[in-house]
Amino acid sequence: MAATPWESDLTKELKERFGDQILxxxxxxxxxxxxxxxxxxxxxLEFLKLEADYDxxxxxxxxxxxKRPERFDVVYILYSxxxxxxxxxxxxxxxxxxxxxxxxxHSTANWLEREVFDxxxxxxxxxxxxxxxxxxxxxxxxPLRKEYGLIxxxxxxxxxxxxxxxxx
Amino acid sequence: MGKLFRTVFxxxxxxxxxxxxxxxxxxxxxxxxxxxxxxxxxERYRGAPRLNINPDNGETLCISCNLCALAxxxxxxxxxxxxxxxxRKKELTTFTYxxxxxxxxxxxxxxxPVDALELTQDFEMASYTREGTILxxxxxxxxxxxxxxxx
Amino acid sequence: xxxxxxxxxxxxxxxxxxxxxxxxxxxRVILKLDGETVRGTExxxxxxxxxxxxxxxxRTYVMFNPYVDRMDYVAAVSNGLxxxxxxxxxxxxxxxxxxxxxxxxxxxxxxxxxxxxxxxxHALDIGAITPVFYCxxxxxxxxxxxxxxxxxxxxxxxxxxxxxxYELYDGFEEQCRAFCDMFIPKVDEYEELxxxxxxxxxxxxxxxILNEQDCKDYGVTGPVLRAAGVKWDLRKAQPYxxxxxxxxxxxxxxxxxxxxxxxxxxxxxxxSVRIIRxxxxxxxxxxxxxxxGKVVKPATGEAYVSIExxxxxxxxxxxxxxxxxxYRVRVRPPSFVNLQALDVMVRGGLIADVxxxxxxxxxxxxxxxx
Numbered sequence: 001m002a003a004t005p006w007e008s009d010l011t012k013e014l015k016e017r018f019g020d021q022i023l024x025x026x027x028x029x030x031x032x033x034x035x036x037x038x039x040x041x042x043x044x045l046e047f048l049k050l051e052a053d054y055d056x057x058x059x060x061x062x063x064x065x066x067k068r069p070e071r072f073d074v075v076y077i078l079y080s081x082x083x084x085x086x087x088x089x090x091x092x093x094x095x096x097x098x099x100x101x102x103x104x105x106h107s108t109a110n111w112l113e114r115e116v117f118d119x120x121x122x123x124x125x126x127x128x129x130x131x132x133x134x135x136x137x138x139x140x141x142x143p144l145r146k147e148y149g150l151i152x153x154x155x156x157x158x159x160x161x162x163x164x165x166x167x168x
Numbered sequence: 169m170g171k172l173f174r175t176v177f178x179x180x181x182x183x184x185x186x187x188x189x190x191x192x193x194x195x196x197x198x199x200x201x202x203x204x205x206x207x208x209x210x211e212r213y214r215g216a217p218r219l220n221i222n223p224d225n226g227e228t229l230c231i232s233c234n235l236c237a238l239a240x241x242x243x244x245x246x247x248x249x250x251x252x253x254x255x256r257k258k259e260l261t262t263f264t265y266x267x268x269x270x271x272x273x274x275x276x277x278x279x280x281p282v283d284a285l286e287l288t289q290d291f292e293m294a295s296y297t298r299e300g301t302i303l304x305x306x307x308x309x310x311x312x313x314x315x316x317x318x319x
Numbered sequence: 320x321x322x323x324x325x326x327x328x329x330x331x332x333x334x335x336x337x338x339x340x341x342x343x344x345x346x347r348v349i350l351k352l353d354g355e356t357v358r359g360t361e362x363x364x365x366x367x368x369x370x371x372x373x374x375x376x377x378r379t380y381v382m383f384n385p386y387v388d389r390m391d392y393v394a395a396v397s398n399g400l401x402x403x404x405x406x407x408x409x410x411x412x413x414x415x416x417x418x419x420x421x422x423x424x425x426x427x428x429x430x431x432x433x434x435x436x437x438x439x440x441h442a443l444d445i446g447a448i449t450p451v452f453y454c455x456x457x458x459x460x461x462x463x464x465x466x467x468x469x470x471x472x473x474x475x476x477x478x479x480x481x482x483x484x485y486e487l488y489d490g491f492e493e494q495c496r497a498f499c500d501m502f503i504p505k506v507d508e509y510e511e512l513x514x515x516x517x518x519x520x521x522x523x524x525x526x527x528i529l530n531e532q533d534c535k536d537y538g539v540t541g542p543v544l545r546a547a548g549v550k551w552d553l554r555k556a557q558p559y560x561x562x563x564x565x566x567x568x569x570x571x572x573x574x575x576x577x578x579x580x581x582x583x584x585x586x587x588x589x590x591s592v593r594i595i596r597x598x599x600x601x602x603x604x605x606x607x608x609x610x611x612g613k614v615v616k617p618a619t620g621e622a623y624v625s626i627e628x629x630x631x632x633x634x635x636x637x638x639x640x641x642x643x644x645x646y647r648v649r650v651r652p653p654s655f656v657n658l659q660a661l662d663v664m665v666r667g668g669l670i671a672d673v674x675x676x677x678x679x680x681x682x683x684x685x686x687x688x689x
Binding site for chain 2: 378381382383384385386389449453456459463466467468469470471474476484485488508511512513515516517518
């Protein structure tokens, strides 16, 4: 079952406003999502918050597809209290690119973007405090990237800080 | 006036104290005197594992199908077997279960088709060494033997 | 260059370290103080980070089920419910009605257990030592029901993808009804101990106010949002697992301070008992497992499913690529997002209020760090 196109007043307005920066408006298993270019992501979030009542950023996360040239998929999940509707905004980001931060639109993006940076290495331009949140400051590597092994640990950090050979 | 009375004479605090005094009644004692009084464990409790033996002929029920090892999220069951040439069936030789990494999820017990592997009600699995937590076939077949205390 | 004298006041930076009895886990809060007034905080988390999302990419869907209980270890059944609902959404199956009703009963019992632990530890942080014992006495009854049903008290692994694996044991309904009858007078007892107590009221009223605008801006959900006046509950707004059949109210409050969160959670416990009574009366007969094959292999795609966990909106964003292992599992933890609002809530308060506010947010570090 593949994604089917999603048509509504909201998608018409989005397509009018943003034109060809909206790559796709689809729905899968009853969940609607919009795929856009990375530059348009923050203007879309602003538009959705101010004019379409999507005032609650539920989650901000990323998915790693290493075989694509634009390897990361940054996903914003939004919810509107007034419409009782949840939708996603996805954009494809290349390794090393710095998408704009969503903190100016939703304050909750502060820690969520820090976690995306910690796990994937995607830096957000304009973030007030871009540093690691769950792992120690000196950790090297980004665990949720597909090439980071499961058993592999940052042995140098473990040896220096815990005085043992390895965590295993 | 009533409010002044309540504030000066600590009526709200005394109300809370009355709840505490009410609970001093000996029928509200909930403390179990462990280890002389062991708790009542439900029969579905997921405790230490045990390999069951057929009571009629004393042989193990395990058919070495390896389904438990495949179901385990932590890959801590190792089953080895050899093929018996006369009956053409697999016979169990060793069965190793590592309880130090086990999370007692019960997936191995659900996977076993003949109910040979069972998680018992034993929760007293402490050991002095790390090797003592790895159960081999003999320990698994003996089952739990909790220490009895004179009460 | 003038030297600082003994009487000069500067900002004091105090570390409320990871080992602290009142931080509900390993949470490090760095407080910037001016005397005893808090001017700003910084939370450092990650002491309990176990890499659950990375583990998920290396286990099959069925094998990952026991791992999700370990995130919010206080209320493990809800985590399992969220995960199973997410995978069932990807597979496009629905659990049969009997399984859905049993799931509702266990999840509501789980909500009561979580709120009891919250009440006990929150009261203990404030200084009231008695409620802890009473709350844990009641929680013991709930954990006995869980143990009788699935075999474990804390990390229950109660639900499976597609329904339930264990049939409800004989005496389940009687035990649930007996618990409900026993429990309502106990909630009255807690209220008698705390609600009118002048010490409790003065410690909690007016502290840690988070108004509706800030709640929505910071993405805070759960009882914190309801105490700010927003009548929103995922069980009513986007019902799952048969919640639309049951009749219950959503408690809200006006001010959004700590005392309001206390009243909202007490009322939620009473409403949970109401739901359990209705579900036990209406428990339908039938199968307990839906049509799920031996090997769980959803089609390529992604889905986000969220439930109303006791602490807020717990969501699972699962991306699958038509193999037996998930491609990405993202857990949206309510405690992580709620903890961001701590900075806003403690400004201008005293250190003792920081303890009260951390308690009232009801965070579990297993969920914050995953």
